[in-house]
Amino acid sequence: MQPGRRLFIRGVLALAALTAVxxxxxxxAWPANAFGAVAASDAMNELFGTSQSxxxxxxxxxxxxxxxxxxxxxxxxxTSLPDVQSISVIVDKNPRPLAVSFEIxxxxxxxxxxxxxxxxxxxxxxxxxxxxxLFSTEKEVKVTIGGCxx
Amino acid sequence: MASKIKVKVKLNxxxxxxxxxxxxPMETGSRKDPDTGATIPAHHITQLTFTNNNEPVMIVNCSTxxxxxxxxxFNFAGAKAGDTFAVSWVDNKGESDSTEVVLT
Numbered sequence: 001m002q003p004g005r006r007l008f009i010r011g012v013l014a015l016a017a018l019t020a021v022x023x024x025x026x027x028x029a030w031p032a033n034a035f036g037a038v039a040a041s042d043a044m045n046e047l048f049g050t051s052q053s054x055x056x057x058x059x060x061x062x063x064x065x066x067x068x069x070x071x072x073x074x075x076x077x078x079t080s081l082p083d084v085q086s087i088s089v090i091v092d093k094n095p096r097p098l099a100v101s102f103e104i105x106x107x108x109x110x111x112x113x114x115x116x117x118x119x120x121x122x123x124x125x126x127x128x129x130x131x132x133x134l135f136s137t138e139k140e141v142k143v144t145i146g147g148c149x150x
Numbered sequence: 151m152a153s154k155i156k157v158k159v160k161l162n163x164x165x166x167x168x169x170x171x172x173x174x175p176m177e178t179g180s181r182k183d184p185d186t187g188a189t190i191p192a193h194h195i196t197q198l199t200f201t202n203n204n205e206p207v208m209i210v211n212c213s214t215x216x217x218x219x220x221x222x223x224f225n226f227a228g229a230k231a232g233d234t235f236a237v238s239w240v241d242n243k244g245e246s247d248s249t250e251v252v253l254t
Contacts, residue, residue, distance in 0.1 A: 031211060035211070072218075091215060098213055099215035099216065100212050100213060103208070103211070104208065105205075105207060105208070107228050108207050108224065108227075109226060109227065111224060112208075113222070113224070114221060114222045117176075117178070117215045118215075
């Protein structure tokens, strides 16, 4: 056996050991199938195993009525539902409807904010996952200039 | 290279209020170069991890529909001064960035 090859194998093993640490930290791999889905119901099926959710008044979705720039739409989601496991945002008319998904460990409060892109006027849905099932609320956001193409 | 993540954590009792802004192009993959007409390939953050003393307090899975230079805010309980709070991301090209702050 050539020493070069042995070194290479040792290097690969060392690298695997190094990368294993941060991987273990992650709760879940990036759900590529859910993010790649072109239909909102498919994205939900991939992410949750169902596309059904119960409308809930306990979720507050903050989003502008009219977004002048679809490239930067500020949204916030807050809920008083107990034991929230995740909060996901679906923009029905985007080319890929699932925009972002927050995984919420115990101790973290269920209020999040971020900025998303919207291609056109569309309902924006917040899906909250708890041990009791999926809950949702939605709001129509009008977009004057889309932010997905160019 | 210096980290391009900015993070501010404000302690309010044992609740930490986190605000984080990072530099990333977040290309959708559907935009075309105006000069050549060639499609600009997708380049976006896939997963963001926020930890406090190495315990995950928030994991964000992103699509290309997260705006350029993403901003995130959230709160978590159980924080105290002296804790080490870290933010890291990986993108679909395997690039990554991270930063950490000590809570005060």
